[in-house]
Amino acid sequence: EAKNGGGNRFCFYQTGMSGFVERRLEIENQLRHAIERDEFKLHYQPVVDLQNNQLRGVEVLLRWHNNELRNPRPDTFIKIAEESGLIVDIGSWVLERACQQIMEWRNSGLPELSVAVNISARQFIEGDIVERVASALKRSGLPAHQLELEITEGLLINDAPTIREIFSALKNLGVRVSLDDFGTGYASLSYLKRYPFDVLKIDRSFVHDINESEDSVTLVNAIIAMAHSFNMKVIAEGVENLQQRRILRERQCDMVQGYLYSPPLNADNFADWVKRYSDIHQAQHV
Numbered sequence: 001e002a003k004n005g006g007g008n009r010f011c012f013y014q015t016g017m018s019g020f021v022e023r024r025l026e027i028e029n030q031l032r033h034a035i036e037r038d039e040f041k042l043h044y045q046p047v048v049d050l051q052n053n054q055l056r057g058v059e060v061l062l063r064w065h066n067n068e069l070r071n072p073r074p075d076t077f078i079k080i081a082e083e084s085g086l087i088v089d090i091g092s093w094v095l096e097r098a099c100q101q102i103m104e105w106r107n108s109g110l111p112e113l114s115v116a117v118n119i120s121a122r123q124f125i126e127g128d129i130v131e132r133v134a135s136a137l138k139r140s141g142l143p144a145h146q147l148e149l150e151i152t153e154g155l156l157i158n159d160a161p162t163i164r165e166i167f168s169a170l171k172n173l174g175v176r177v178s179l180d181d182f183g184t185g186y187a188s189l190s191y192l193k194r195y196p197f198d199v200l201k202i203d204r205s206f207v208h209d210i211n212e213s214e215d216s217v218t219l220v221n222a223i224i225a226m227a228h229s230f231n232m233k234v235i236a237e238g239v240e241n242l243q244q245r246r247i248l249r250e251r252q253c254d255m256v257q258g259y260l261y262s263p264p265l266n267a268d269n270f271a272d273w274v275k276r277y278s279d280i281h282q283a284q285h286v
């Protein structure tokens, strides 16, 4: 068809565009019903302490089971949920469900875990985030210090007073706040001194080639030193092999998560993983 000249190519291009727009609309429409149709599931990825290899917590990652749309990936449907505003209610569902799950595990004898939940900018700004967090804690009984909210630097660039107020209200609740995907957003570092983050998460794009590139090691080393000087703990994301782990440990990184330990797992598989991991970990200390 491409040989048929400009007119046809234009038509082809338009069809392609409308296909893209149609899928986007279809995803948005189906997202509206995803909670009531029980199509969301949470997956859990372990976060491990680098100094003693102990399991410290989990990051909660949302999954959407929708056969008709062939299970859209999180990057795709979360972007659409953000643009349409649906993320506010979806995010509350995640928060409630995650806190409940951690308490269920605790009551069934699993070790005490902290839980990190991703929060989109719109949830933070429009969604009564403080009330919703408080209610999730109250309803589940999860102690506030075990909940960590992950936000990205994009939220902070406009530095509105309301954002600072929400931030301190959350800190007053006793929850912890992490800066996610560090290094991928806007290069202003001044917000590190203005916002008391508890944790900085180094984006996996920086971790990816530290075993091949001295420059990357230098960069990651600088990020860790800077975070520590602000009294923040550091988590490296996307750790996939032992060399990366060794370098991060040498550079005093506090915690890691990544496929080296485990991909995100559904609740049952995660509970199994924890039991196996604790056995191996205890065996190493005998």
Ligand code: C2E
Residues within 6 Å of the ligand: 045, 060, 061, 062, 074, 075, 078, 087, 091, 094, 118, 119, 120, 150, 180, 181, 204, 237, 238, 239, 240, 257, 258, 259, 260, 263, 264
């Ligand atoms: P994120 O918060 O940075 O989450 C980490 C992502 O890295 C996850 O992708 C995880 O599966 C992936 N990952 C973990 N370890 C490795 C590794 O060793 N190698 C590689 N290549 N990847 C690894 P996922 O689950 O596809 O989620 C993508 C993004 O979607 C998340 O990035 C987060 O920004 C967003 N997201 C996921 N769940 C939620 C949610 O409940 N609410 C909100 N607002 N956003 C969410």
Ligand code: MG
Residues within 6 Å of the ligand: 059, 118, 150, 180
């Ligand atoms: Mg995250």
Ligand code: MG
Residues within 6 Å of the ligand: 118, 119, 150, 152, 180, 181
């Ligand atoms: Mg995130």
Ligand code: MG
Residues within 6 Å of the ligand: 180, 181, 201, 203, 237
């Ligand atoms: Mg991240």
